[in-house]
Amino acid sequence: MSEPDSRTQPLPVVAREQGPSGPSGPSDPPRPPGPGGSSAAEAHDPVPTLEQGGGDGKSGRFWSARRVPAALVALVLLAGTGLLLYDIAAVRAGHSAMRWRRELADGLATRPLDDVWVLVGAGALAALGLWLLLLAVTPGLRSILPMRRTSAHVRAGLDRPAAATVLRDRAMEVPGVQSARVRVRRSKVGVRAVSHFRELDDVRADLDTAVAAGIQQLGLDRQPRLSVRVGRPARKG
16 A cells, blocks of 8 residues: 655635524535625625725816806807808898908908007917916816725815814814914915914924824825914004
8 A cells, every 4th residue: 555645735624603503514505696696795795995996095186167168268159150150141142241350351461460459469369278278277176175085986075164164173172272273275284373371382283283183184185284383462552
């Protein structure tokens, strides 16, 4: 008889926990799948978060629809195009062209390029075009701070006045702070406080800690810098 191979390892044994009705053996049938072919456990699984592979947790700024500028530009283009088409159709029908179009054509034909009105008109049109391009490539909605994403299907934003109110409440909890003003920007949070007792350095250090903790709890996508200024109340009289 040959000796057993020393490389052979025993198979692992999977033990099932004993339930209230007794131990379940290996011959127990599997649970039937739920609707859609998934088991009941899979049906109750939460939606995978971004930390579990759904994304990187970054959330870009919210884009503004800019309905008012788009509506104004559309109305101006519609009115100008309609008026020009009407004048062209009238000329084709045998009527004379409108006075404004004759004067515009004569002015463009006779005025030199270095004329003041030509330069002013070209500058105004160039500024209008740059403004429209700026609106097209920038997101807008600067008053909404994007928050950190924890789900691939949910985006959240925090209004700047609301964030300033929360941080101001945190600043007012610091001992020695009589009043505080908080200004929240996209990349910076400015705190100006008035202290009526305690040393200013101690109050400033406590404000740094309290407001920094408040900024962390806001859950913003981009953590702003913190600037704290503390002074004494103005003397009366």
